[in-house]
Amino acid sequence: MSKNKDKQQELDQEQFESAETQTVDASDEKSKASSKKEDHSEEDVQEKLQSELKQEKDKFLRLFAEFENYKRRTAKERIELFSTASEDVMKTLLPVVDDFERALTHLKGAEGADELEKGVDLIYQKLLKTLEQKGLKAIEVASGDVFDADKHEAVTQIPAPSDDMKGKIIDVIEKGYKLGDKIIRFPKVVIGQ
Template sequence: MSKKENIKEEELKNEQSTSQVEENQEIEADVAKEEPTAEELIQAEKDKFLRLFAEFENYKKRTSRERIELFKTAGQELMTSLLPIIDDFERALTHIEEDKEAEELRKGVLLIYQKFYNTLEQKGLSKVETKAGDTFDAEIHEAITQIPAPSEDLKGKVIDCVEKGYKLGDKIIRYPKVVIGQ
């Protein structure tokens, strides 16, 4: 081999070894970057802890709200089954008022009805107020039939309330059944 060729080979070897050294340094730098420092590890764990703490706080608030809602409507099934009894009392009072001779009976039935209804009110039961002339609202009323409106201003309004509605807290447990004008 000639001298020039030897020099070229040496230059090539030097270039290759230099590029290999640079590559090795880059790889070592990447490896060093991949290993997080102690401060980065602490910050990551702190972040994870804060997220877990916030998630737990949200869980506590949600279960607390659900528990309160459950207590408010826990007696819903019982209240719903007692509503026909209230209806029967009201019908009885209506019929007894027509009979003038049964004044003492009316007073006794009225007393029992008032005690019964007051007890249910203390447990959160309330009437959904509906009267003739109110605007019909499908979210509050249950329309059972439509009849021709006796006057133009009663179209789309409540004409008669057939069955009273009741709420337990803020939740309607029985919608008032109404007749609306057409």
């Protein structure tokens, strides 16, 4: 009986060792598989992080470009605002300039008004210089110039005195003015038909 018991123990021991070896082999295979899975999942995570980083960089670059455009646009608008801030004041002063020109025209023909004409002319020149310093410029238009609808305002059309005056400016009724590069009042003209 003791032989049977010893044999039984040996068999049990062999089975135990065999089971233990199988367990160790199985756990080694599992750890290798899980390690491969971990390697594979680490690569997936790394790729995912790379793609997210690329997307965030793209968003940042777009946002940065938008901000730069915004800065340029607001700077340009600010410069335009400063250059045309006095536009309303200039528009209200233009009739005064026109009145001075009319007064000077009437005084040139009047007798005994030489001193008055000089005084009015001095005031007119001073006003013009002040307005020019603020950016106001008269638009030069002469009789015989070609009519341009973008630069002139046609008040009326009259029959042209000659064929070469058709479509050209015959008379200037009211001067035009620019403030900087912006036209604030178009010259009013009569064109030949």
